[in-house]
Amino acid sequence: MQQKTTNHKAWFLVLPVLVLVAFSAVIPLMTVVNYSVQDTFGNNQFFWAGLEWFQEMLSDERMWNALQRQLMFSGIILAIEIPLGIFVALNMPKSGFWSSFCLVVMSLPLLIPWNVVGTIWQIFGRVDIGLLGYTLDALGIDYNYTQDTISAWITIIVMDVWHWTSLVALLAFAGLKSIPDAYYQAARIDQANRWKVFRFIELPKMMGVLMIAILLRFMDSFMIYTEPFVVTGGGPGNATTLLSIDLVKMALGQFDLGPAAAFSLMYFLVILLISWVFYTVMVNLDKKGM
Amino acid sequence: MDWMAWTWPTAAFFGTIATLLVIFTILAIKFPETPRVGVLGIETTRGDRLFITLLGSAFINLAWLGLVGANQALALAVCLIFAAIVFRWV
Numbered sequence A: 001m002q003q004k005t006t007n008h009k010a011w012f013l014v015l016p017v018l019v020l021v022a023f024s025a026v027i028p029l030m031t032v033v034n035y036s037v038q039d040t041f042g043n044n045q046f047f048w049a050g051l052e053w054f055q056e057m058l059s060d061e062r063m064w065n066a067l068q069r070q071l072m073f074s075g076i077i078l079a080i081e082i083p084l085g086i087f088v089a090l091n092m093p094k095s096g097f098w099s100s101f102c103l104v105v106m107s108l109p110l111l112i113p114w115n116v117v118g119t120i121w122q123i124f125g126r127v128d129i130g131l132l133g134y135t136l137d138a139l140g141i142d143y144n145y146t147q148d149t150i151s152a153w154i155t156i157i158v159m160d161v162w163h164w165t166s167l168v169a170l171l172a173f174a175g176l177k178s179i180p181d182a183y184y185q186a187a188r189i190d191q192a193n194r195w196k197v198f199r200f201i202e203l204p205k206m207m208g209v210l211m212i213a214i215l216l217r218f219m220d221s222f223m224i225y226t227e228p229f230v231v232t233g234g235g236p237g238n239a240t241t242l243l244s245i246d247l248v249k250m251a252l253g254q255f256d257l258g259p260a261a262a263f264s265l266m267y268f269l270v271i272l273l274i275s276w277v278f279y280t281v282m283v284n285l286d287k288k289g290m
Numbered sequence B: 001m002d003w004m005a006w007t008w009p010t011a012a013f014f015g016t017i018a019t020l021l022v023i024f025t026i027l028a029i030k031f032p033e034t035p036r037v038g039v040l041g042i043e044t045t046r047g048d049r050l051f052i053t054l055l056g057s058a059f060i061n062l063a064w065l066g067l068v069g070a071n072q073a074l075a076l077a078v079c080l081i082f083a084a085i086v087f088r089w090v
Helices: A008-036 A052-058 A061-091 A097-111 A114-124 A131-138 A149-177 A181-189 A194-222 A226-231 A243-253 A257-287 B008-030 B046-067 B072-089
Strands: A038-040 A046-048
Touching: A008 A038, A008 A257, A008 B008, A038 A257, A052 A257, A052 B046, A061 A149, A061 A194, A061 A243, A097 A149, A114 A131, A114 A149, A114 A226, A149 A194, A149 A226, A181 A194, A194 A257, A226 A243, A243 A257, A257 B046, B008 B046, B046 B072
Parallel strands: none
Antiparallel strands: A038 A046
């Protein structure tokens, strides 16, 4: 008798995940879509608004400005964290006690909750009691993240770099460790210099994990809320009001559920598009054996 | 379900997507296919092409709404042309 090679009953094993995703993502998303085409004055009473909120949001300078700030934030932190993470990974001890020690120390910032990181930097940067703010002030540097836009931006960027560069470094380190010694031996025979070893052996071999690092850091920074909110609250003015901060202000501060729903759907679409692009690139790199 | 604030148009919207997913799942089971490489230079299956179509259609609709701002139904016609292009060449 011929045996079946596939068994579709196995799909039932996916059922718990489907239920979980339905309640944590699909149903809330459906609700947001429903809200985005209606207006409400509370008390669960809704009035049909059609595409009005989408039109309003698309012509709203406030959203475009928040998007610009968001892209700038993500761009800057990626431009710093990725090269810095690679640099740290390249200079870490490859084995022995110090290697493990470095790994543990570098993992520490990753274990700290977002709001705690925000609070640490909020206090750290204060001119009256914070070590960083007080020192800079004593040195005569004009630093005040509550009143000066540049100071606020520098603070949230340095905070993010402090919090997340170790993730990039750990991923890059894992990529470096997976390179067989034979590659380095071949490079030595060819008398390749340090730069060429990095350019033609280490970087291509790290490409897969670096793509994961870029994807994770981009998505995370694009959705960042807690840390800058705790430090600057989106200020001074709107200088550090990133997309999610603006969205929360609109949805919970002003209780404009319709516009906020339209805003979040557009936000979601951008994230979905970028995730798909990164995912596709990663799958293709995987197929090429990188 | 009151709190979800359902409307007929949004229910129809999700119904259409759910129907498309069911149809494409049945197609994938009944007529399995091998992925092909199209103009984007990436391997795609029917499901991938459906995803690209739906995501692209969302952006087409938003662009139409932002740039033209009237006759949204015409944007759907553009989406259908886009779908045909994706399924033929991507």
